[in-house]
Amino acid sequence: MHFDPVLSKLLDGLSFQDLDNSDDIVFALNADLEITYVNQGWVRFAERNGGGVERWSVGSRFMDAIPMILRPFYLENFAKVLAESRPWEHQYECSSPALYRRFHMLSYPLGDAERILVVNSLVQEQPHTEILYEPNEGLYRNRDGLITQCCHCRRVRRNGSNQQWDMVPSWVAVIPPNTSHGLCYPCISYFYSSSTNTDRGFPETFNTYEIG
Numbered sequence: 001m002h003f004d005p006v007l008s009k010l011l012d013g014l015s016f017q018d019l020d021n022s023d024d025i026v027f028a029l030n031a032d033l034e035i036t037y038v039n040q041g042w043v044r045f046a047e048r049n050g051g052g053v054e055r056w057s058v059g060s061r062f063m064d065a066i067p068m069i070l071r072p073f074y075l076e077n078f079a080k081v082l083a084e085s086r087p088w089e090h091q092y093e094c095s096s097p098a099l100y101r102r103f104h105m106l107s108y109p110l111g112d113a114e115r116i117l118v119v120n121s122l123v124q125e126q127p128h129t130e131i132l133y134e135p136n137e138g139l140y141r142n143r144d145g146l147i148t149q150c151c152h153c154r155r156v157r158r159n160g161s162n163q164q165w166d167m168v169p170s171w172v173a174v175i176p177p178n179t180s181h182g183l184c185y186p187c188i189s190y191f192y193s194s195s196t197n198t199d200r201g202f203p204e205t206f207n208t209y210e211i212g
């Protein structure tokens, strides 16, 4: 078990043990957005999915684990969580080659901007229901030799089309060489759209991603 004494002190009635045993994927950040704690749910998820674990280990910087194109979004929102001392919620997709997965992420400020507790709950998990495509270089690699993959859902853009993004499972498993990252239209509009209000007692989400 990892132990973060600062986090433990700030939990205020919530059992550190319960947090650690939760099936939710939980981690904590300090004000510099360094990872100070990951729970057993996180460890089990990492073991099931392999790869990239070291990027999310205690002592790593959260932003180093996030695709470049999403960093302004998370930076701005975590800054608001700390500055305004209120929670922020967000949904994201984290699919595997075999499964479509969507998570709800709730970030709580703790103490005097001492920690952000980030709880990721699985909302939906099912085998992909959409059409799956083979890794066809001719269909997806553009004339500059690049494949564009959505850094959020991992779909890849069809050559010559801004609208058509396809799920190619073998490129989710292994990112092909010379891949650039972008955001597909469904992800921009659904996951990173302008602010919306919730009626569940949480503040409005700070969705601030702007299309360049």
Ligand SMILES: [Zn+2]
Pocket (backbone or CB within 6 Å): 150, 151, 152, 153, 154, 155, 183, 184, 185, 186, 187, 188
């Ligand atoms: Zn996408």
